Amino acid sequence: MYDLVVLGAGPVGENVADRARAAGLTTAIVESELVGGECSYWACMPSKALLRPAIARSEALQVPGLRGQVAGPLDAHEVLAHRDAIVGDWQDDGQADWVKSIGADLYRGHGRLDGPRRVTVQGTEGDRHVLTARHAVAVCTGSRAALPDLPGLDGARPWTSREATSSGRVPDRLIVVGGGVVAAEMATAWQALGARVTVLVRGAGLLPRMEPFVGEHVAAALIERGADVRTGVNVAAVVRDGSSGPVTVVLDDGEQVMGDEVLFATGRRPRTEDIGLETVGLAPGGWLDVDDSLRVTGHDWLYAVGDVNHRALLTHQGKYQARIAGAAIAARAADGTGEGAGAGIGDAGPWSPYAATADHAAVPQVVFTDPEAGAVGISLAEAEAAGREVRAVDLDLTAVAGAGLYAQGYRGHVRMIVDPDSETLLGVTFVGPGTGELVHAATIAVVGQVPIARLWHAVPSYPTLSEIWLRLLEAYRDGAGRP
Template sequence: MSTREYDLIVIGAGPVGENVADRAVRGGLTAAIVESELVGGECSYWACMPSKALLRAPAALRAARDVAGAAEAVTGGVDVAAVLARRDRIVHDYQDTSQVEWLQGAGIDLVRGHGRLAGEKEVTVTAADGAVTTLRARHAVAVCTGSAALIPDIPGLQDAAPWTSREATGVRTVPSSLIILGGGVVGLEMATASTALGSDVTVIARSTLLGGLEDFAGEAVGAALKGAGATVLTGHGVEHVARSSDGVSVTLDDGSVVRAEEILVATGRVPRTEDLGLEHVGLEAGSWIRVDDTMRVPGNDWLYAVGDVNHRALLTHQGKYQARVAGDVIARRAASNDVDTSAWSALAATADHSAVPQVVFTEPEVAAVGHTEASARDAGIGVKVVDYDLSWVAGASTHSDRYEGRSRAVIDAERGVLVGATFVGPDVAELLHAATIAIVGEVPLHRLWHAVPAYPTVSEVWLRWLETAGL
C-alpha cells in the first residue's frame, strides 16, 4: 500500500470531475483525480456524445428531404454502418488517451481504480490488479461519480438482461425490434435514433411523454415517432418481462403483450454512491448527496458532491457549471479567502438552478429553460403565457418547406420578465441560449423590445412574442 497527499482529491473523471480539478489547480492547488473506467466519463462514451452522433445523420437526412432542390438529391436512407462508424470516431473508439493527455497538460494526476472514502479527507483506491493506494487531501475531497440507469423492480426484468443507455448508444448490431420502457429524454432520443436506424420500436410510458416539460412538447415528439412508424403506448404499467430464445415479451397492466428482439430501460437514474464509503463519513450508502449552493456537504466542511450525485440537475452542462463553482470555492477556502455565498455572487461562488436549459434531440427537437406554465403557477407567479406557431415567422419558410413548430413564453406579469421558454421544432436548440440569457439576466421585456432579431430567421419569434404580449 502506498500513500500520496494532495490539496484536492476528486473521485470521478467525467466532465464534472475534470472541471472541479482544473479550476482548483488554476487556483493554485494540487489535485488528483480517481477513475475506475474511462477518463471523460459517461457523457463522452455512453451518453451525450454517442447518442447525438446516432441522431445526427437521420436529422440531416430529414432536413435535406424537407427542402426542394436538396430533396431530389436524396436517393437512399441512412447508412447504418457509416452512422455507427462515425459514432465510434466521436467516442475515440472507447479509448481515453486524449483525455488522459489533457489531464496531464492541466497538471492533474490520474489514479486509476475504484475510489472509496475511508474517513475524513482520505480516499483509498483499489486498482484492477488489487493494489491499494491511499490518498489524503489537505483541503477537500469532491465526489463526482455521476449516476447510473435505474432498473425498476418489475418481475422478470432483471433476468431479461435489459439494455440501458450504455448498450443502446454503443450498439453494434441494430435490433430488428426494440421495446423502450420510459417516456423521458433518454427513451425518446433512443426511440428516434433506433426508428431511423431501422428498428421496429415500441415505447411504453407509465404516464405522458417528456413529463416536466410543456405538454405540447411530448405530444409533438410522440406524433412524430408514430409518423415514423414507431408504436407509442402511454398510460401503461408493466406487469412482467420475460426473455426467451425468440426475444423479449412485456406484459402490460391491461393484459396485452408486446414482443421484441431487445428491451431498453430508460425509466430514471440512481446515484453512483453505493460502494463509495459514504457510511465512513456519516452518509447513507447509495443515496443522493445533499449539498449547499457551493456544492459542499453540510456537516463535512471538507467534502463536496458535484454533478448528478447531488440530484440538483442531471445534465452535463449543469454539472460542469457546478464544477466551476466548486473548484473555485475549494481553492479560495484553501487560501483562507472569503467566499461570498449570496445569490448571483460576483465571484461565482454559488450555483443557481432556477433557469436550467435542456435540449431533447428528438424529431422534432425540444428546447426549454426555466419554468413551464404549470411550474410557474405552482411557484405562485402571476403568469402571462404567450404561444406562437414557429411556422408563422418568415425564417421558417426559408428553413424548410414543411416547417412545423411551436413556442411558449412564460412571463412574470408583475415583474415584466421572462421566466420560462419552450421551443419545439427543427433545430430549435439554437434558439435556447438567448432565452437562457433573458431569464438569468432578468431582462425587462421593454428592454428586450430593443433586441432586434435578424430577418429572416426563426429567432424572429422573439419579436412576435413581444407583440403578442402587448408591447
C-alpha cells in the same frame, strides 16, 4: 497529500480538477472506468452521433431540391462506425493525457472515502493508494440507469442507456419503456436507423418535465414515421426466449408486446453505493444534499458535484457546478479558515461566482429528437405549482418567415413565461426543427433578467427563426397571456 482529491474523472470531475489546478491547488483525480465518464462514451457524445444523421436527413427531406437525394434509408453501418470514432472506440488515452496536461495526478481504480479528507484507491493492477486531502474531497461519480423491480427482467438482459448508445447492430424491433429524454431520443435514433419501435409510456405523454406541447409534437413525429407510441400503460413482466431470442414485454392488462431488444429508460440513481460515505456519517447509495457552493450539508470539506446531488442531471449543468465548486474550494483554501469568510463565500448571494444559482432559476436543456426541443427556466405548470402569478405567451413558430425557409411544412411552437410585475422572463420552451440553437438566447434573457422593454432593442436578424422573439414581444404587448 493533495489540496483536493476528486472521485470521478467524467466531465464534472475533470472540470473541478481543472479549476482547482488553475488556482494553484495540488489535485488528484480517481477513476474506476474510462477517463471522460458517462457523457463521453455512453451518453451525450454517442447519442448525438446517432441522432445527428437522423435529424439532418429528416430536415433535408423538407428542403426543395434535396428530397430526391436523401430519400433512401440511412447507412446504418456508416452511422455506427462514425459513432465509434466519436467515442474513440471506447479508449480513453486522449482524455487521460489531458488530465496529466493540467498537472493533476490520475489514479486508476476504485476510490472510497476512509474517514474525513481521506480516500483509499484500490488500483486496477492490484496496487493500493491512500490519498489525503488538505482542503477538500469532491464526489463526482455521476449516476447510472435505474431498473425497475420486474419479474424476469434480470434474465431478459435489457438495454439501458449504455447499450442503447453503444450497440453495434440495429435490432429489427425495439421496445422502449419510458417517456423521458433517453426514451424519446433513442426511439428517434433507432427508428431512423431502421428499427420498428414501440414506446411504452406509463404517464400521459412523452417528455413530461417540459411543456405538454413538446411531448405532443415529438410523439406525433414518431408516429408519422411508423412508431407505435402507447401512453398510460404499465409493464408487469419481461421474458427473454433463450439466450439470444426475442423478448416479450407483458403489460398489466395481460397484453404482450414482442421485440428483439427492450430498452428501459426509467430513471437514474446515484453512483454512491460503494464510495465509503458511511465512514463520514452519510448513508451510502443516496443522493447527496449540498448548498449552493456544492458543499455537502454538515461537511465543510466534502463536495458533491454533478448528478450525485440530483439538482440537474445534465452534463452542461454538472460542468457549471464544477466551475462553481472549483472556485469555492480555491477561495476557501486561500482564506485559510475553511469557511471562506475572507473571500465572501459565506455571504454569497444569487449569481455569485460561488453560488450555483442557475440550478434553481435557469437550467437549460436541449432534447435532440426530431423535432428538436429546448427549454430554460420554469414551465407554466411549475410556476402555477409554486403559486406564482405569471403570463404565458404562446405562438406557432410558423409566425416567422424563417420557418418556411428552414423547411417546407415546418411545424413548431414556443411558450414564454413572464413575471408581470418585473416584466422579465422566467422561462421559455421551444419545439421545432432547429430550435435547439435558440435556447441560449433565452438562457441569457432569463439569467440576465433582461426587462422586456430592453428586449425590444435586441433586434433579431431577418429571415431567421430567431425573429420569433419579436413576435413574442408583440404578442405580450397586445395582451397575450393576460387573464
